[in-house]
Amino acid sequence: MSATPLFRRIDVAPAYQKVADAIEREIVNGRIKPGEPIGTEQQLVAQFGVNRSTVREGIRVLEEGGLICRDSSRRLQACLPRYNKLATRLSRALILHEVTFRELFETSMTLEVASVEGAVERATDENIADLAGNLERSAAVVGNPADLAELDAEFHVLMAKASQNRVLQLAREPAAQLFFPTTEMIVGGVPEGGARLVEAHRHILDAITRRDKEAGVLWTRRHLQDWRRGFEKIASLDRSVEHTYMEHAYAARQ
Amino acid sequence: MSATPLFRRIDVAPAYQKVADAIEREIVNGRIKPGEPIGTEQQLVAQFGVNRSTVREGIRVLEEGGLICRDSSRRLQACLPRYNKLATRLSRALILHEVTFRELFETSMTLEVASVEGAVERATDENIADLAGNLERSAAVVGNPADLAELDAEFHVLMAKASQNRVLQLAREPAAQLFFPTTEMIVGGVPEGGARLVEAHRHILDAITRRDKEAGVLWTRRHLQDWRRGFEKIASLDRSVEHTYMEHAYAARQ
DNA sequence: CTTATCGGTTTGTCCGACAAAGCTAGATTT
DNA sequence: AAATCTAGCTTTGTCGGACAAACCGATAAG
Structure with missing residues (x-):
């Protein structure tokens, strides 16, 4: 089914996708539990070292996927995806x-x-x-x-x-x-x-x-x-x- | 189950969500068929009268939802969501x-x-x-x-x-x-x-x-x-x- | 006929900015 | 002193402009 390749698949995902993937990993692995805060956009900007626009695009992806949502005051937090x-x-x-x-x-x-x-x-x-x-x-x-x-x-x-x-x-x-x-x-x-x-x-x-x-x-x-x-x-x-x-x-x- | 309200529910959705909803409507209603182009980001900026960052956030939402995807050259088009x-x-x-x-x-x-x-x-x-x-x-x-x-x-x-x-x-x-x-x-x-x-x-x-x-x-x-x-x-x-x-x-x- | 080159487009990313809404904590009132 | 109000700080949503890289199409060269 699979031959072992000489080179590892080169990573060309856009930055916003990597941001989304990184946050997703933390949630799926349970390091961030549902209900816990993800941090502010500014913090994510600092942590990932990308622009806020990029972070926001990544956030939209996760939001639509149901992995993160916003609490009463629009702060980001992990959540249990609603069926x-x-x-x-x-x-x-x-x-x-x-x-x-x-x-x-x-x-x-x-x-x-x-x-x-x-x-x-x-x-x-x-x-x-x-x-x-x-x-x-x-x-x-x-x-x-x-x-x-x-x-x-x-x-x-x-x-x-x-x-x-x-x-x-x-x-x-x-x-x-x-x-x-x-x-x-x-x-x-x-x-x-x-x-x-x-x-x-x-x-x-x-x-x-x-x-x-x-x-x-x-x-x-x-x-x-x-x-x-x-x-x-x-x-x-x-x-x-x-x-x-x-x-x-x-x-x-x- | 429902009383007829005096006022219509006021619309306070953020702009990027409205952009996403507007495009979604066109696709679900069939006015844009799967495979047909959505237009460039610049065109969407002109049509909706919002900033490109806003348009892009809306696009991310639809992309994650599987309603739109990109062709070989990364141009946007409607697509049949893959199960x-x-x-x-x-x-x-x-x-x-x-x-x-x-x-x-x-x-x-x-x-x-x-x-x-x-x-x-x-x-x-x-x-x-x-x-x-x-x-x-x-x-x-x-x-x-x-x-x-x-x-x-x-x-x-x-x-x-x-x-x-x-x-x-x-x-x-x-x-x-x-x-x-x-x-x-x-x-x-x-x-x-x-x-x-x-x-x-x-x-x-x-x-x-x-x-x-x-x-x-x-x-x-x-x-x-x-x-x-x-x-x-x-x-x-x-x-x-x-x-x-x-x-x-x-x-x-x- | 194929290959190479060159603008023009489009996307992905970045920077800086500002209004509106929420939160916080100090100031004010009862 | 407790409740309330207000001013300032924070955060989000939006905007305008900018630039490099990738891509497209067409033209020029082999």
Whole structure:
């Protein structure tokens, strides 16, 4: 696979990249822990011996990557990258690749089933309480598609949290960000759609509480199949996500 | 969920962020297509009416996000974000969150099974030829853990490609980047490990070719269970990924 | 037809500067 | 004395200008 080269690969990375890499190393290696300050721009200028503009370009890179962030007073500090923020980038990439709803549906089915299985096995009392709270709020807005869609997305996030599996939480996030925004137009377009959604959530939560994996999986599948049927009424599964958004939600929002 | 506010949210984002957002909008909306030039920094300075340093900070943000890249002569252009690059960020985030191998294993099992199911259903002749080529090369280096680990990772990427599901490809990538680097130490640590790995790949490819979903899933599960058993010989599943890396691969490399 | 050379562009980096916002600590008020 | 206010210092965000190195295109030389 690899021949040993005569010369080491010459390093021609621009200075701002080296600045970013140097800071990244310190964070990933744990020498700077999340929450600890990176130092002021002036200090970084002194330490790296480059201009402040160069330092700032390096900072932008790390900031976008989620490795550093700013505290209340805009000072730099290391931070734990938020899945959510990073997932947004991935979702955007998916849109640009013109993925279809069929791909999205298939993968979401896999991940949500895995999610409910984990939740049935390992949900804590607190997880269950959170889900119950969400269910209660959902029942109160069953006639309002916009609010219900938001709570539906939250329900599934809580379910993934209840699985106690952070890798799973991460893996499902990009798909969820594309998947669940469509809930609004589907719930709004199908009579009794809201009621069915809340009913499904109720059964799922019940299954999690009773540690009944079979029921949990069954109702999760039904829940997603409902979504799929609703979707097929308004668009083709084989069209790109972006295209369908353009014609529905997006047009209405702007 | 939302009251209609009297005033529109006042916009206080820094200029470099606005520059980045403006360019991002053009790309995501499709007005600038992947491969098309963004323009020189000087042109952006003129269009946005801000300083070049500000423009450059905005460019760094987009570059890191994978939305723009540079052609051979360092000129800016829109590009299709590569899953791989973005997945690297997510993998890094997972390390910082100190995820355990148990989480990684559980999720990988889910995703690889989904992957093989998709491949059995939809693999093209070209996909199968690629997998066969990989298998052949693997068989040739069965005694070399480093090369074999690399080919194993490639095999699973090819399998995900064969599923024809880009969302799935994306979802499995971050986990794969953490999961498969361990293959080297596992294959190296277990006698006959290399042979078992190649054998499993052979059965999986055979199942894909025969469109036998049951066999494909069975051998994929066995393949991953092998990995898990090998892993348990050298570390605990409940330790963090980062911690284990530190003691094995990482120490050897530097 | 290939090679060499030469401006013109563009990027990467640097310097110096300034307004706005936050923080600090001393001064002022109650 | 405690709370409050204010003035100064620090830090960030932005700006203008500058220059070397790399790159492009075109022209000149072999």
